[in-house]
Amino acid sequence: MKAAGFGYHRPETMAELLTLLADLPDARIIAGGQSLMPMMNFRVAMPQHLVDIEKIDGLDSINLRDGTLQIGAMVRQADALASPVIKKNCPVLADAIAYIGHQQTRNRGTVGGSLCHLDPASEIPLVCALLDAQLYIASRRGTRMMNFRDFADAPLTTSLAEDEILTRIDLPICDPDTRHGFGEYARRSGDFAVVAVATHLRFAGETITEARMAFAGLGAIQARADRLEMFATSQKLSPALIDKLAQEAAQMPAESDLHHDADYKRHLAACLLREVLERILRHG
Template sequence: MKMPAFEYACPETLAEAVALLASHDGEAKPIAGGQSLLPMMAFRVAQPTLLVDLRKLAELRGIRISSDGVRLGALVRWRDIQDDARLATAHPLLADAIKHVAHYQVRNRGTVGGSMAHADPASEMPGVAVTCDAEIAVRGKSGTRTIKAADFFLGALTTALAPDEIITEVRLPAWPANRRHGFQEFARRRGDFAMSGVALFYDLDAGGKAANAHVGVIGVGDHPKRLAAVEAVVNGQTVDEATIAKAVAAASAAVEPPDDIHASAAYRKALTGTLVERALRSAAA
């Protein structure tokens, strides 16, 4: 479990970092917190020839909150999110979800951009991004572009990023005051990858009914996705026992998780329903 030999660079500017990535035929990798990439290198699953350390790129840091929403710099660490008291109102779903990321030590190192680029199917940040229709800003040799979260995750550990592109920012739309949310996940041990996870929100209209429901799941497919069938059940309804029961059934039916060493597919389907139930209850509470 020792890493193969690789080159290391620590550029001063984003342009320089992109140029380094572009010059290595797809064999270079950016590194931020290293919480996913380094274990993969130790197992020799990933064998980049060059690591481009992003730590000096100050423009990738910082959490910016405005009326447009929350902008998370790619180098924002989970610890930064947990320490930012503004997020309790500016984006409570994000704040709740990030509490579930791995363990203390990992939260001190892991970054938003790293998690998005790694694209583990059970990761919380990609789940929040998909659920909230986030945009991912990236920069490559041909300039900058933004990618919708729904188009960003292509499969397990696979994204729409080109080899020369670096995530610069994740933009979460603004969080209105009438929004209700819930986040639930369940893992074998606290901090393990979730066997299923649910992030959801809806907006309460003047009549007390749910609108604009967004229900996302993690850990039950090869990438996070929204469950349109569950959203349809919730939209236009009061979130009461009857609505919740329909949502649970719709959620279990909507996911096709695999069997793995930690849980069976049947269990995961039922678990997803249970977590939707609990997330809706906490949203409505």
């Protein structure tokens, strides 16, 4: 239960960091270390080099600019959870983060770290899938932007190249016409989700003009449920619609895992979606 040996690097500037990433063979970035350190202690991960990005300035700010919420990759989950800016402008993210681990892990764990680890049951990638987050990627070759869908390749696998780093996550801000919901089932408080759901609905009067619903835990990657979204668009949110959506959710493709079979996960997805939508219906 001890990490194998590695070379340790703690660059102080972005330029220094990008050079290290370009030059070092088999380097892993450590942000908060709440996923990577357990993997290293188990020796599931044995990188030759560890590049610690804690000292680099400018990666931990939360800003509102041009109608977009910009979250630095090194923002601690606990700070994101406590941020009035996030609570006001992207409440679904704040709700989601409350489900991540515990106070002690949220104090170290970062928003960007969770995204790059890309566990299929995790909450931050779910919100990024829901809201089509734009991700900023830097390397010595330059910076680029990509959609979460292009970023998330496979479970625990992003499309980042070895010399690249995620620096910022951009999310659209919610406005008075949108309602959101988040629900999760885990076997114990703070455990990995078995299934989680996030929704984002835009209304014109009582009619849903834009419906977004995304799930974690069902498949390999957090993803929106196109079919459910189609059913909800242009409809009035009503008990009848919620019944229909829950029935549809119970038919979604799902993958069994060691502890939960696909039918059980579909059942959870339907129950959670119903709960979340009924909450929106009740509270307006």
